Amino acid sequence: MQPIQSSALASLAQRCPRCHQGPLFTHGAYNLAHFTDMPEHCPVCGQAYEPETGFYWGAMYISFAFSTGIMLVVGVLLYYFAGDPDTWVYVSAVAVATVLLAPLSLRYSRTFMLYLFGGISYDPDWANHAPVRRRG
Structure with a gap:
């Protein structure tokens, strides 16, 4: 499989931040x-997916932002297309x-956490370099 050249597209495809080929989820x-x-x-390049113990706790904040975005989008859509319905609606x-999109929200929050704060950058020549391993 050819690696995805763009880190943005690789993160949307939920691929390894180092080789852009290995899947982040099983x-x-x-x-x-x-x-x-x-x-x-990573099953392709061997890069550790958890840079440090408890690394993904920070993904809660990203997931919270996704949930807030879902709330705003649904609220605006209901307001404009359903004629400002009752509060229960x-x-x-x-x-x-939010419940239906929770699995995607969690997965993308972990993916973005790894890409933004994991300290792993794309290496097109990954086969000739040792992966960065987690210490401890």
């Missing part, structure tokens, strides 16, 4: 028993949308 997003499962290392629609 199962599909809507496999509800295993949607959070990540391998310890807003609450129900936001709750349903």
Whole structure:
């Protein structure tokens, strides 16, 4: 498989930040028993996916931003296309949308956390360099 050259596109495809080929997750997003499962290392280049213990705790803030965005988008859509319905309609629609999009929100929050704060950069010549391993 050819690596994705753009880091932005590789993050959207949820690929390894170092080689842009290995998947970040082992199962599909809507496999509800295993949607959070990540391998310890990239199956292609061997890069560690957890730079330090507890690294993904920070992804909660990114996930919160996604949930806030979902709430705003659903609220604006309801306001303009449903004629400003009752409050219970807003609450129900936001709750349903947030629950349905939760697996994607969690996965993308972890992906963006790794890409933005993991200290791993794309290396097109990764086969000739040793991966950065987690200490400890």
